[in-house]
Amino acid sequence: MDSIGLDELKTLIEINSRINSDYTDIDALLIYILKSAMRLVQCESSSLLLANKGDENLRFAVALGPKGDEAKNIPVGKNSIAGWVAANKHPLILNDVSGDSRFSDQVQNKTGYVSKTMIAVPLCVRNTCIGVIELINKAGGRNFNEHDLEILDMLCNQAAIAYENAASYQSAREKISVLQNNLSVSSEYHPFIAKSPAVLDLIKMIDEIAKTNLSVIITGESGVGKELFAEQIHLKSDRAKKPFIRVNCAALAPTLLESELFGHVKGAFTDAKTEHKGYFETADGGTIFLDEIGEMPLELQAKLLRVIQSKTFQKVGSSGTISVDVRIVAATNRDLEQMMNAQKFRSDLYFRLSGVPINVPPLRERKEDIPALAEFFMKKFSVETKKNFTGFSQPAMDALCSYYWPGNIRELENSVERACVLGRPPLINADDLRINTAATPSAGDVVNDMAAECVGDTGSDRSLKEAMNRFKRAYVLRILEETSWNKTKAGKILGIQRTYVSRLLNELHIRDEI
Structure with a gap:
């Protein structure tokens, strides 16, 4: 067996330095490892497969060379060449791939790319195989040899450690993201x-x-x-x-x-x-x-x-x-x-x-909650607006408790925020809230208005679906008019994203009225 040359050793040292310092993104790291393997051993194509969690199969993480993208989506079972290498933690040199019983022509049939020779080496960390590197078709139609295996084995030893480090780094970042997200949930x-x-x-x-x-x-x-x-x-x-x-x-x-x-x-x-x-x-x-x-x-x-x-x-x-x-x-x-x-x-x-x-019941059915909710939002927006509000005037609280709140707690929050922005401490007054309590319907009015909206002028010959669509359209139009056709504000009251407001207008054929 030929010993590893000085140039090859320098290349391995350079690769080792880069994979352990330059790459924290796993996809970029795997591509660099595979390109480095192809450069060292000189072959036409290559693939890096990783072990699946929970079973003995492998999956293509990276595939380079002709038809590489097509090969990536093909499953690799435990009885394949790569599966054998992973299970036995032992490399293989195959200079007549088609003659090996473990060879599956699934990739060949799907992509049309013919594999003639192959070298496959496991990626192992602490006696656990995490994947396999396959190099396919030695350049110039030559056979793979023990020298190629020695070089690739040295690269794989370092690559496995670099992959584990990158995976640990990514896992740590995801855990930090989870903690930040959950902190956001609890702080909001x-x-x-x-x-x-x-x-x-x-x-x-x-x-x-x-x-x-x-x-x-x-x-x-x-x-x-x-x-x-x-x-x-x-x-x-x-x-x-x-x-x-x-x-x-x-x-x-x-x-x-x-x-x-x-x-x-x-x-x-x-x-x-x-x-x-x-x-x-x-x-x-x-x-x-x-x-x-x-x-x-x-x-x-x-x-x-x-x-x-x-x-x-x-x-x-x-x-x-x-x-x-x-x-x-x-x-x-x-x-x-x-x-x-x-x-x-x-x-x-x-x-x-x-x-x-x-x-969850609507706010109008749990009016006992309105004073405390309003107080909570007042304190929140007092801090944000840097105004020292201490409470609500009695007329303001009466207005809050008598209003119908079609937009529920979200609308209440928006009203109190607006009052904190426009009002003057120490008390929020009824005028600051900008809610039309005169327009608040009684329970009987609500039922009658809904019936009128749904049935319309045609009497009782309208289907339920048609009546509900008619009411939905009328309600959306009312909210748009109340918000001066501001889709963002309308979306907040309706409880939907601004992008969905546009879709809703199309569905209800309202666009021509804007």
Whole structure:
């Protein structure tokens, strides 16, 4: 066997220095390792495979050379050449690949690229194989030899350590991100401010629910605080130190939602320049909060159901499965039972999600909570506006307690914020609130107005769906008029993102009126 030359040794030292100092991004590190291996051994193509968590299979992390991108999405089983190398922690030199019983022509059949010769070396750290490097087709039609193996083995020893260090660094960054996210959740959180029996009962229910891993669905009008209840389920559970990931299903285009939820591999679609970790993978061990789940497309509902049932999913563009331990908390302001009847929401998904259903009542049905909530928001915005407000005048508090609050707590918060900005200490006055208490309907007025909006001039020959759409359109128009057609402000009151306001206007054919 030829000894390693001085130039080769210098190259190995240079590579070792770079992989242990220049790279903290795992994808960039793996590409550099593989390119370095090809430069040292001189071959046509190469691949770096990593061991899957939870099974004995491997997956392509990087594939370079002709047809490399096509090969990446092909699963690699334990009975393959790479699988044997990983299981036995022993390298192989094969100068007639097709004659080896472990050779699978799956990649060859799919890509058309013919593998003739191969050298495969395990990546091991502390006697654990974390992956395999394969170099394919020695340059010039030559055979691989023991000298190639010695060089590649030295590189792999250093590469495995560098990969573990980069993975540890990335894991630490993710843990810091989780801690920052959870700190943000707890710092943004205002304690359950409740005197009403309905909310006090919900708080007790949350304490019990948090002890379990049951899926939860939270229903209620926009602005009632559904996300706050979801956060508390997480913070009071054993998952509190793990991620709490918020996903607004209405804020993402249907074409992007699957990729955001489950991630994608490089090359999965035109703009997939790098591999992307989705929300479910990020939330592993913690809780994922799917807000506005009623806006999720039916096709994606089926994939979500599979995640709940099997606790596994596939990234977009990949055939490999990823296992996750995630608690799902969903929320909606829509009538999911009505959507099921209209075949717009899967009944099997609904029953899987509604292990424990929670309905948060609107603010007008728990007016006992208004004074304390208003006081909390006043203190918060007094600090932000640097004004020393000490309370509300009696007319102001009377106005708050008599108003209908169609936008619920979110609208109350906005009103108090506006009052703190415009008002003068020490007290917030009724005029500062800018709410039209004269327009607040009685319960009877609300019913009559809704009936009038839904039925219209045509009497009782209007279908339920048609009547509800008519009311929805009228309500959105009213909010737009109250906000001077400011979509951002309207979205806050409606409890939806500004981007969804535009979609809603299209659905309700309001655009021409803007």
